[in-house]
Amino acid sequence: MAGPMKMRATLAGGNTAAVHTEIRVLMTHPMTTAQMKEGLHHIQNVVVKQNGKVVVEAEISQAVSRNPVFSFRLKGGAKGDKIEVSWLDNKGESNKIETAVA
Amino acid sequence: MRSCFLLCGVLACTPLFAQDTKKEIQKYQQMIADGSPVELFELEGEALWKKAQGPKNVSLEKCDLGQGAGVLKGAYARLPRYFKDADRVMDLETRLLHCMTTLQGRSREEATKRVFGNENQPSEMEVLSAYVAAESRGAKLAAGTSHPREKEAYELGKALFFHRAGGWDMSCASCHGEEGKRIRMQDLPVLSKREFARPIMATWPAYRVSNSQFKTMQWRINDCYRQMRYPEPSFASDATIALNTFLTVTAAGEPYRGPGTKR
Numbered sequence: 001m002a003g004p005m006k007m008r009a010t011l012a013g014g015n016t017a018a019v020h021t022e023i024r025v026l027m028t029h030p031m032t033t034a035q036m037k038e039g040l041h042h043i044q045n046v047v048v049k050q051n052g053k054v055v056v057e058a059e060i061s062q063a064v065s066r067n068p069v070f071s072f073r074l075k076g077g078a079k080g081d082k083i084e085v086s087w088l089d090n091k092g093e094s095n096k097i098e099t100a101v102a
Numbered sequence: 103m104r105s106c107f108l109l110c111g112v113l114a115c116t117p118l119f120a121q122d123t124k125k126e127i128q129k130y131q132q133m134i135a136d137g138s139p140v141e142l143f144e145l146e147g148e149a150l151w152k153k154a155q156g157p158k159n160v161s162l163e164k165c166d167l168g169q170g171a172g173v174l175k176g177a178y179a180r181l182p183r184y185f186k187d188a189d190r191v192m193d194l195e196t197r198l199l200h201c202m203t204t205l206q207g208r209s210r211e212e213a214t215k216r217v218f219g220n221e222n223q224p225s226e227m228e229v230l231s232a233y234v235a236a237e238s239r240g241a242k243l244a245a246g247t248s249h250p251r252e253k254e255a256y257e258l259g260k261a262l263f264f265h266r267a268g269g270w271d272m273s274c275a276s277c278h279g280e281e282g283k284r285i286r287m288q289d290l291p292v293l294s295k296r297e298f299a300r301p302i303m304a305t306w307p308a309y310r311v312s313n314s315q316f317k318t319m320q321w322r323i324n325d326c327y328r329q330m331r332y333p334e335p336s337f338a339s340d341a342t343i344a345l346n347t348f349l350t351v352t353a354a355g356e357p358y359r360g361p362g363t364k365r
Contacts, residue, residue: 003142003146004142004145004146004149005142006141006142006145024137026137026139026141026142027142028139028142028146030221030222038222065314066139066221066314067139067142067314069137069138069139071137
């Protein structure tokens, strides 16, 4: 079973043209490399959705640390936007978390 | 900047470098605290706190940590303290163990089978400590000092802190008794002094970045004894609780801001 995730999404930049959405997300994952006795087990894909629309698609390698934290900065956005972050690892396990922009 | 350092004499540069190193370490500490997985352990701990377990199939939600059954707010900051029902001074893990054996009806053997976890699987004590301690953020450290047994624990802890024994004839004070000492990059706080004990006790239990594990205070004391080549102290023993009491009382008044993140 995949361990917990935690996410914060906030609107930054006020009412200026530079308004953007800051996302910070923590994931529980062993992220073991091929050299470790546990064998290769790492997050492969991370997808960020804003109101259901895919805005970030990332490919992650074994080089990323255990229990990683990612942050994303999206142009624009508004309070209440639904942000969903999901991951899929090389063993087919996955998890996702959803939050509204505060 | 670099070439300027090369130009000045070695002696003149030393304090400058020392200050720079300190600043860089501080920067590093800030970076690891931002985005620390501590919150993930807190979430796991919360789930375990609410999970029905043991022969009685109940959760720990009714566990009394000193502020009443199930009260978590500020409870950790007031430990260790004397508990009448157990007639003993207890720290967090000892109290959790008490609740596991009384509320959940588990045997001491089963509940203490795996008190220290590893990077692949944290122990119950570790995730529960993360959750309970986090509920004390902002509360001032105020371990019990009024009950005679609490005073006794403090005095015993103090004596243990300075007591030399073991294969290398060491005491806690051998490393933590003199200002300005360090092991590699790690400053050694003089834990018998208030100003040093405060920031340390306010940030344990803690997540250690170097081995991806969440560590409890019982583990910290256990590992210090291992490093001093003593026999291993028993988990939740009077000696470990007494040391914890001495350290926490010395740090009294500091607002709790853990669970921390350490190198």
